[in-house]
Amino acid sequence: MVSAKSLPPEFDRGVVTTVHQGDCYVSDDRDLTYSTVLGSCISACVRDRVANVGGMNHFLLAEQSGSARDRYGASARYGAFAMEQLINKVLTGGTGKKANLEIKVFGGGKINASLDDVGAKNIEFVREFLTAEGYALASEDLGGTFARRVLFKPHSGRAFVKRLESSENASIARRELVVARRGPAPKPAADDIELF
Structure with missing residues (x-):
C-alpha cells in the first residue's frame, strides 16, 4: 500500500476508486483518484486534455487462441474491447475529438x-492497438519483473507509479494465474473506495 506521506501533493487527499481487472471508469471529478495494482496486466489512462475528462481500465490478456482470422487471439479481443470502451467513454464525456486525447499505459x-510472459504479449498488443488506431503515447511504464501500483487523476491527467516489493509480486502472480486458468476472478468483496 502506498502511504500518504510518499505521494506527491496532488495525490495526498480525496477519494480513491480502485480499478479491478475488467473495470473501466471515467470521470471529470477534480478530487477523484483511480488506483490499481498491476502485474502482467495493462492499465491505460486516457484523458481529454480540453474537457478534463479521463479514465482508467485494467485488463489481462491471459492466452492466445491462435485463430487465423484474429492475429491477437480471443483474449486480445478482450483487451481491444477494454481499450475501445475506455477511449469511447472519454470521447463521449469530453470533446469527442481524438486529437485532444492523452494516453498513458502501465x-x-x-x-x-x-x-509464459503474458506481460510482453500485453505490451506488444497495447502498442500495436494504439498505433493502428492512430494514437501516440504520452508516457508509459511497461515491462520489468515487478508489480506496480498506479494512481491516476482523471481531471488533471497526473499519474503516479510505485514499483512494489517482491513479496507483493507473489500474491499478484497467484491472482493472475487463477484468471489465466479459469477466466475472470470475482471482484473482492471489500469496498472499492478508499480515503487517503
Whole structure:
C-alpha cells in the first residue's frame, strides 16, 4: 500500500476508486483518484486534455487462441474491447475529438514464470492497438519483473507509479494465474473506495 506521506501533493487527499481487472471508469471529478495494482496486466489512462475528462481500465490478456482470422487471439479481443470502451467513454464525456486525447499505459511486468510472459504479449498488443488506431503515447511504464501500483487523476491527467516489493509480486502472480486458468476472478468483496 502506498502511504500518504510518499505521494506527491496532488495525490495526498480525496477519494480513491480502485480499478479491478475488467473495470473501466471515467470521470471529470477534480478530487477523484483511480488506483490499481498491476502485474502482467495493462492499465491505460486516457484523458481529454480540453474537457478534463479521463479514465482508467485494467485488463489481462491471459492466452492466445491462435485463430487465423484474429492475429491477437480471443483474449486480445478482450483487451481491444477494454481499450475501445475506455477511449469511447472519454470521447463521449469530453470533446469527442481524438486529437485532444492523452494516453498513458502501465504494467506488463513478468512476475510469474508460469504465465509464459503474458506481460510482453500485453505490451506488444497495447502498442500495436494504439498505433493502428492512430494514437501516440504520452508516457508509459511497461515491462520489468515487478508489480506496480498506479494512481491516476482523471481531471488533471497526473499519474503516479510505485514499483512494489517482491513479496507483493507473489500474491499478484497467484491472482493472475487463477484468471489465466479459469477466466475472470470475482471482484473482492471489500469496498472499492478508499480515503487517503
